[in-house]
Amino acid sequence: MSAALASAPSAWRRATRSPGLVVGLAVVVAVVALALAAPWIAPYDPNEQDVLSPLAPPSAAHWFGTDFFGRDVLSRVIWGARISLSVGFLATAAGVVAGTVIGIVAGYCGGWTDRLITAATDVLLSFPQLIMGLLLVAVLGPSIGNLILAIAVTAVPAFIRIARGSTLAMRQRDFVDACRALGFSDLRIMFGHLLPNIMDEVVVLASLWLATAIRTESTLAFIGLGVPPPTATWGGIVREGFDNLLDAPWLSIFPSLAILAVMIGLNLIGDGLRDATDPRGAP
Amino acid sequence: MSEAATNGAATNGAAPAPARAGATRVPGADLLRVEGLTTQIRIGATWFDAVREVSFAVQGGETLALVGESGCGKSLTALSIMGLLAPRVGRVAAGRITVDGVDMTAASERQREAMRGDRLAMIFQEPMTSLNPVLTVGFQIGEALTRHRGLSRRAARARAIALLDRVRVPSAAARIDAYPHQFSGGMRQRVMIAMALACGPRVLVADEPTTALDVTIQAQVLALLADIQRREGLAVLLITHNLGVVASVADRVLVMYGGDVVESAPVRAFFARPTHPYAEGLLRAMPRVDRVQELAAIPGQVPTLGEMPDGCRFQSRCPLRVERCRERPPLAALPGRPDHAVRCWVRAA
Numbered sequence: 001m002s003a004a005l006a007s008a009p010s011a012w013r014r015a016t017r018s019p020g021l022v023v024g025l026a027v028v029v030a031v032v033a034l035a036l037a038a039p040w041i042a043p044y045d046p047n048e049q050d051v052l053s054p055l056a057p058p059s060a061a062h063w064f065g066t067d068f069f070g071r072d073v074l075s076r077v078i079w080g081a082r083i084s085l086s087v088g089f090l091a092t093a094a095g096v097v098a099g100t101v102i103g104i105v106a107g108y109c110g111g112w113t114d115r116l117i118t119a120a121t122d123v124l125l126s127f128p129q130l131i132m133g134l135l136l137v138a139v140l141g142p143s144i145g146n147l148i149l150a151i152a153v154t155a156v157p158a159f160i161r162i163a164r165g166s167t168l169a170m171r172q173r174d175f176v177d178a179c180r181a182l183g184f185s186d187l188r189i190m191f192g193h194l195l196p197n198i199m200d201e202v203v204v205l206a207s208l209w210l211a212t213a214i215r216t217e218s219t220l221a222f223i224g225l226g227v228p229p230p231t232a233t234w235g236g237i238v239r240e241g242f243d244n245l246l247d248a249p250w251l252s253i254f255p256s257l258a259i260l261a262v263m264i265g266l267n268l269i270g271d272g273l274r275d276a277t278d279p280r281g282a283p
Numbered sequence: 284m285s286e287a288a289t290n291g292a293a294t295n296g297a298a299p300a301p302a303r304a305g306a307t308r309v310p311g312a313d314l315l316r317v318e319g320l321t322t323q324i325r326i327g328a329t330w331f332d333a334v335r336e337v338s339f340a341v342q343g344g345e346t347l348a349l350v351g352e353s354g355c356g357k358s359l360t361a362l363s364i365m366g367l368l369a370p371r372v373g374r375v376a377a378g379r380i381t382v383d384g385v386d387m388t389a390a391s392e393r394q395r396e397a398m399r400g401d402r403l404a405m406i407f408q409e410p411m412t413s414l415n416p417v418l419t420v421g422f423q424i425g426e427a428l429t430r431h432r433g434l435s436r437r438a439a440r441a442r443a444i445a446l447l448d449r450v451r452v453p454s455a456a457a458r459i460d461a462y463p464h465q466f467s468g469g470m471r472q473r474v475m476i477a478m479a480l481a482c483g484p485r486v487l488v489a490d491e492p493t494t495a496l497d498v499t500i501q502a503q504v505l506a507l508l509a510d511i512q513r514r515e516g517l518a519v520l521l522i523t524h525n526l527g528v529v530a531s532v533a534d535r536v537l538v539m540y541g542g543d544v545v546e547s548a549p550v551r552a553f554f555a556r557p558t559h560p561y562a563e564g565l566l567r568a569m570p571r572v573d574r575v576q577e578l579a580a581i582p583g584q585v586p587t588l589g590e591m592p593d594g595c596r597f598q599s600r601c602p603l604r605v606e607r608c609r610e611r612p613p614l615a616a617l618p619g620r621p622d623h624a625v626r627c628w629v630r631a632a
Contacts, residue, residue: 111371173412174407174409174412174413175412175413175414175415175416177367177407177413178405178407178413178414178475178478179415180365180367180399181365181367181399181400181404181405181407181479182399182400182404182426182427182430182478182479183395183396183397183398183399183400183401183427183430183431184396184400184426184430185396188430192426193415193418196415196417196418197415197416197417199417
């Protein structure tokens with residue numbers, strides 16, 4: 001596990017041999033590319049209304065059909081990917097950084113610092129992740145920044161826990177004493193020496209959490225606590241289509257499929273990374 | 284006369300050199316001085332003396348070997364000097380440690396940090412685990428230079444190549460970006476030595492530096508250390524339980540038992556005439572090629588800290604035990620041999 005980053009070439013070779021990881025990467029890269037290229041490839045403006053053809057079924061002009069206001073669902077899904085993915089990425093990144101830093105400090109310092117942080121983490125983990133996100137957005141109010149903050153906070157305890165656990169194991173290693181014998185400060189030891197040793201586990205968890213974050217964003221949007229309309233987000237589009245689910249199911253089906261594809265892709269990546277960095281699974 | 288003062292006089296064989304304010308290089312001056320060091324470790328809620336009133340001094344170019352079996356306090360002495368005792372578990376309860384003129388016991392943690400890796404360095408026993416597995420050896424060797432000398436990454440890397448070359452790692456420039464797992468045990472110990480030497484320390488503490496290595500590699504690493512020491516005038520505190528290593532590299536020997544220094548002697552005098560019953564037992568338990576003799580084991584085991592007897596700590600295993608051993612004997616010089624001191628009522632009477 002610790003040698004995983006050191007033996008990067010072989011881990012990389014193992015990773016590329018795993019078909020799940022390759023497929024997952026392909027899906028996620030494709031979706032990200034579509035989101036980035038939205039202004040050029042989306043056939044219509046996502047908010048442009050065509051009042052003459054509301055709730056039109058999929059056709060050559062509108063591949064995914066149109067919604068109640070006659071907006072092109074394909075364009076909305078492509079533009080929505082930008083919001084959904086960036087909220088997911090930014091929230092996960094913030095959660096990973098904060099959680100990992102706090103976890104390393106807890107694991108390295110031990111004593112009261114550790115006990116306090118661990119107790120707080122346990123309290124936070126006792127809330128279901130979605131309820132917690134919901135609570136935070138309800139308190140902070142729906143805006144894109146608050147949404148990112150809320151989802152990031154729900155990610156923090158998981159990363160505290162994994163970073164603390166790995167740090168506790170690493171702290172016992174002789175090289176930590178060797179660092180102290182060279183006069184290195186606690187900060188340098190924590191972030192220059194311990195962090196690179198626990199990165200592989202953090203990265204695996206982050207890839208899985210990215211899926212959770214995107215799902216949370218969609219769920220919050222679905223129950224009306226997401227980015228305020230008319231901005232297109234995947235969960236928001238599913239919600240808008242929900243009122244007409246029986247007569248125009250394509251409104252909800254296509255954005256749901258987009259969410260599903262990214263979920264599966266990210267989980268394949270996470271599992272593949274875990275297998276690739278776990279020496280016990282080495283062929 | 285206090286115990287500590289007796290120790291100091293006995294081990295130096297002369298009056299202690301006057302304390303120096305700065306770090307001026309006086310030839311033959313003591314680079315490392317330990318006076319009356321008592322280190323305690325905590326078991327449950329009780330603090331036990333694991334090192335008792337240990338005193339010694341090491342000059343530039345000199346190697347002092349600290350000998351004894353596991354648990355005798357030799358590694359704790361080293362950690363006390365480095366200031367690396369685990370807080371909450373170990374503490375220096377009394378005594379003074381001076382490194383290159385700097386009083387380490389009075390220094391703040393920040394000052395101690397600045398000394399470690401710069402003027403005071405340490406080599407560890409386990410080269411397999413003492414290097415960070417995910418950083419290149421070049422980075423690890425150079426890091427002390429960026430920390431203490433403010434060198435840039437690039438300058439530190441260039442110095443690291445020179446250092447790797449000096450510890451005789453073949454094709455240093457090509458291997459500077461390799462990771463520790465790509466090195467053998469002996470090569471890793473050379474990397475550790477290069478790390479320790481990066482900033483040109485004055486005092487080197489080597490804790491069982493060759494124990495984990497193959498015998499042939501041991502000899503090479505010891506020769507390398509001796510060579511570097513001679514060129515740089517390092518004061519070396521060598522911690523070992525291997526008397527063969529002591530005979531080949533040490534100038535003086537300090538034998539520890541149960542946290543006490545029980546014998547202190549120049550290396551020749553020690554091997555010619557081990558005087559403390561424990562030291563005698565140690566030597567008799569070591570096989571020799573030049574003499575046919577039965578190997579004699581020392582009966583019994585080292586008592587645990589909680590069961591350590593008052594007075595002489597070796598009394599429960601000693602063949603020469605007398606009534607007076609219930610009192611703690613002083614570390615006293617042998618008659619007519621001011622540099623050979625023994626802590627024994629019977630032998631140093």
